[in-house]
Amino acid sequence: MSDEQSEFATNRRPLAVVTGASSGIGYELARLFAENGYDLVIAADRPLAEAEQAFTAQGAQVRSLQADLATEDGLRQLYALIQSSSRPVDALAANAGEGLGHAFLDQDFARWRHVVDTNITGTCLLLQLVGRDMRERGRGRILITGSIAGLMPGTFNAVYNGTKAFLDSFSWALRNELKDTGVTVTCLMPGATETEFFHRAGMDDTKAGAGKKDNPADVARTGFDAMMKGEGDVVHGAMNKMRAAMAAVTPESRLADMHRGMAEPGSGEEN
Numbered sequence: 001m002s003d004e005q006s007e008f009a010t011n012r013r014p015l016a017v018v019t020g021a022s023s024g025i026g027y028e029l030a031r032l033f034a035e036n037g038y039d040l041v042i043a044a045d046r047p048l049a050e051a052e053q054a055f056t057a058q059g060a061q062v063r064s065l066q067a068d069l070a071t072e073d074g075l076r077q078l079y080a081l082i083q084s085s086s087r088p089v090d091a092l093a094a095n096a097g098e099g100l101g102h103a104f105l106d107q108d109f110a111r112w113r114h115v116v117d118t119n120i121t122g123t124c125l126l127l128q129l130v131g132r133d134m135r136e137r138g139r140g141r142i143l144i145t146g147s148i149a150g151l152m153p154g155t156f157n158a159v160y161n162g163t164k165a166f167l168d169s170f171s172w173a174l175r176n177e178l179k180d181t182g183v184t185v186t187c188l189m190p191g192a193t194e195t196e197f198f199h200r201a202g203m204d205d206t207k208a209g210a211g212k213k214d215n216p217a218d219v220a221r222t223g224f225d226a227m228m229k230g231e232g233d234v235v236h237g238a239m240n241k242m243r244a245a246m247a248a249v250t251p252e253s254r255l256a257d258m259h260r261g262m263a264e265p266g267s268g269e270e271n
């Protein structure tokens, strides 16, 4: 074990793992963990030097991994890094995720498969690996970044909304399976948030992409607080709470049509 590794292993501060910590909501979640006295293991698909430096400046010890979390290999690398820290994971923010705009029949197979593999398969594998350790220890907090998008059919973002419907549902099931184990599961359900998400999904010209969005720091705070309280799920913001309540009583056909209005390519140019 190197000096750096052994210093990390003997540290008494709690440890949080945050995926997708290079930008947006994940970056802000990691910042909050550091602010609250946690050390960090962070992962993303881009270099994390800048993020690592920022969280270190907050007093956290940080270990980072650049890997594609859509792949089993990427997830195994992340778990190996966690294990090599020789410290239990106190909190896991399974946050990495991506969207993909445009009509489903026009999407590239490799692109939409990557969305499924990142948002569902990679997230679930990480939850399983870290969750088993937490259950054995009888302690741990899990925060899954779902979305209010999971509450409605995602016309022109169909695969993405499907993956978030999976996570919104999965989160409650895992929470119930883990009741009485000391491990809590919380689902953070943001609405449109000002991150790189829409640009990367090719949705700049949509009404949702061009419209007003929530601040990622506020969204992360909502999720962090709910996780700390051990709540089951939390929708960020009053407007989104209203949208979530409305989705529960609106026919799917109507929701699909409303989503068209927000996500159809070119819809943002009418603003």
Ligand SMILES: NC(=O)c1ccc[n+]([C@@H]2O[C@H](COP(=O)([O-])OP(=O)(O)OC[C@H]3O[C@@H](n4cnc5c(N)ncnc54)[C@H](OP(=O)(O)O)[C@@H]3O)[C@@H](O)[C@H]2O)c1
Binding pocket: 019, 020, 021, 022, 023, 024, 025, 026, 043, 044, 045, 046, 047, 067, 068, 069, 070, 095, 096, 097, 098, 099, 118, 145, 146, 147, 148, 149, 189, 190, 191, 192, 193, 194, 195, 196, 197, 198, 200, 216
């Ligand atoms: N923005 C919104 O409106 C919104 C609304 C509801 C829910 N969400 C959810 O919030 C989460 C964070 O998204 P964001 O809005 O903060 O967007 P973002 O700024 O694009 O951040 C996404 C993060 O996930 C990482 N990531 C994505 N795919 C990855 C992969 N295959 N392997 C490794 N890392 C990967 C990215 O890493 P790289 O930097 O390496 O690419 C980045 O750190 C996602 O799960 C998203 O679905 C977003």
